[in-house]
Amino acid sequence: MYLVLYPRVSTKKQAEKELSIPEQTREMRAYCAQHGHTEVKIYPEKGASARDDKRPVFRQMIEDLLSGAVKAQGILVYDRSRFFRNLFQAKYYEEKLKKKGIQVLSVTLPTENLDAPFANAFKNFQDTVNQLQSDMNGLYTLGGMKANARKGFFNGGTPPYGYRVQKFQDEKGNIKSKLEVCQEEEGVVQTIFSLYAQGRGAKKVAILLNEEGFRTRQGRKWTKDRVLAILSNSTYKGEYIFNRRDSKTGQEKPEKERIRVPVDPIVDEEIFDLAQEIRKQNAPEVTNPAVSSSPTLLTPLLKCPHCGSTMTLETAKSGRYRYYNCRNFLRGKSCPGLRIPMKMLDKEVPEHLTEKLFSLKRLALLIREFAKDMRGQAKRTKGQEVAIHLAIRDNERKLENIYSLIEQGRVSESNLDERIAQRRNKIRLLQTKLNQLREQRSFSLPPHVFSASFLEKFRSKLRKALYSDPCLAKTYLKFFLTKIVIHGRNVTLVGRKDILTRAIIANDQENLAAVPTAGGVWLPGLDSNQED
Known part of the structure; x- marks a missing residue:
């Protein structure tokens, strides 16, 4: 029988132990020699799980066999777990191959000499055991990751924008990871929340960021959806959520299964909560x-x-x-x-x-309350302006020091390009925030209102x-x-x-015949939950 060989490992640990691809290949070739089979082609696959068919080499092998590009009567694996650890998909692909006269053979479970009912029973039992083992491994792995998260560690993946991964050794010498604030991105996140809290919608915030030359981590332009993703992420108020969604279905998990990991916040909890309130207010009403x-x-x-x-x-x-x-x-x-x-x-x-x-009495009272809140807001922002102005001067001084070193020939400009860009970016963000505060402080109601x-x-x-x-x-x-x-x-x-x-x-417009909107200029200092 003409066979293609499919050795597979999903982890580095497997590759280094008895299930390495060379070892699987050696066992499969010995099996071919013992049973008189001929090897047509080998499809080795590294670092791919058999829980699904999202494996490039596997898919290429199936396509080659079904299209007739490679002529073979069977696929040989070391163990059926190398083919699939998913009972349903194992049956699906076996039936698909069977229609083309192609079998799936296993070194550890030889079934060629068995009657079809017995062969199928053994295969089904083995596939069930493989899926159970895979599910249990996933359960144990998730349990370990939950324990890791409860200790405040980051389990891997792409960190949220505004954060980066800091690796270190724990007391046992194991490499652990934690999220820390990324200074190059921190200011952009703060600007997003600040602009949104002032009444700029997510689309307008994205436009302003792009006009100022800011880009996402991938170098792309900001979009409304990217801005909303930032605004809805609780990590920025100091609470990273692990195990929020099911990795297979993408559906959100119950609250009791989520792990809240404390991290350094980028924005105050008050401004984060305010952003959530504005989002609810601006969101289209979901109504029958x-x-x-x-x-x-x-x-x-x-x-x-x-x-x-x-x-x-x-x-x-x-x-x-x-x-x-x-x-x-x-x-x-x-x-x-x-x-x-x-x-x-x-x-x-x-x-x-x-x-x-x-x-008239109630409307006048509302206006007076609003004006009072605006005056209080102006006093609060004055101290912030001074702090930001000092931070700008500090960054400008550090940038001047870098230029001085370059002029003296003590360092090369090419070696400092990244640091110069970071300083310029920091100054630009601080200046933007300063302008926003000044604009907010200078706002006053016209007397006629x-x-x-x-x-x-x-x-x-x-x-x-x-x-x-x-x-x-x-x-x-x-x-x-x-x-x-x-x-x-x-x-x-x-x-x-x-x-x-x-x-x-907004009463200066000609009439109120236009459809109203909850957007527009955000009125800071006014409790958005007040009811009457």
């Missing part, structure tokens, strides 16, 4: 399309007091009477429901919003938007309110003060 397109005014916001589900349209008397009722109740689920006349509630909510919640006429103008525009067009009214209610909750005969409107204040300050 039937709810979003519903003709009813309050459907996206009105919540059932019993189960918390959305309340939607219910009709009676052939549509003559219209009510809000719990979606779960209308679908026959376990909720007693609550029927509320739609006409009454659709009239009361906009009226309360414009006449009570958005009264405190006037009664200005605030009345805002109320007038809002009233017009809420009563002139039902679709526009629905959009604005979703913009200013997060939910409407019924408690007996009481109705609670839950909204966000920061979004309302932003809308008031």
Whole structure:
């Protein structure tokens, strides 16, 4: 029989011990000589796991055999675990090869002289044992890596942007790794969080970074998705998460299986949490399309007091009477429901919003609170400006020292290119941060926003938007309110003060007929979780 040989090792340890490729090859050739087989070609594969078919040499061998590029009647392996450690894929490829008249033979499990039922039974048993062994090895390995992570060590892979791997020997002489802050990338991460917290969206942040000449670790331009990946990574607040996703499926694992490894933070926890809040605020609302397109005014916001589900349209008397009722109740689920006349509630909510919640007194109070917060923010940033200015001077002095050494001929410029680039990059990042703080400190509200006429103008525009067009009214209610909750005969409107204040300050536009957005200029110093 004409055979191709497939020796494989997955680790360096295997290659150095009895399962080395030369040793497997020697055993397979001896097997061929003993049974009268002829070797056609050998496909040695190093450093590839048999848990799947993601093996370049293996795939080439299969392609050669199935296409007829290599003429052979079988594949010879030292052990069936060299072919696969996955029962399903072993059967899949064996059936595929069988249709072309190609067998899979093993030195340690010879089955040529057995009847087909017995041969298949032995193969299935061996493949099951191989997969079990592989699964157990994976379980033991993961357990060791979890223990390693609990001690604060890094288990390998690509470190997050802004960090690098520091290797050292532990007390037993074993080589261990830890994440440490990469100074060349640290400033870029801080700039991303700073810009985003000021109201620049992820796309705008990426544009600004690219305009300043900053690139990713791979030398590519920044994109919106790359910026969002930075903003969502808890490593930057000092918490690296190991075992977050399943390596096979990519799905997130339960919280109890994750290991939180403390690392040096790059940004304060407060600014990280603020970035997460802004992301939630700016993210498109994930809502059932039937709810979003519903003709009813309050459907996206009105919540059932019993189960918390959305309340939607219910009709009676052939549509003559219209009510809000719990979606779960209308679908026959376990909720007693609550029927509320739609006409009454659709009239009361906009009226309360414009006449009570958005009264001139309340709007003026919001503006004053915002101005007070801005003044406090300006005082806090002044000390930061001084510290950054000193850091810029320190880096400029170090850069001047490098140039002085080059002019004196004591060092070659080519030997210091990387250090010069690092210093320039650091100065540029610090200057960018300094400019941002100065811009933030210099921001002040124009006097006219405190006037009664200005605030009345805002109320007038809002009233017009809420009563002139039902679709526009629905959009604005979703913009200013997060939910409407019924408690007996009481109705609670839950909204966000920061979004309302932003809308008031933007009152210079001609009208409010455009669809509102939660983006735009971020108002620092205002608690984004305030509710009214």
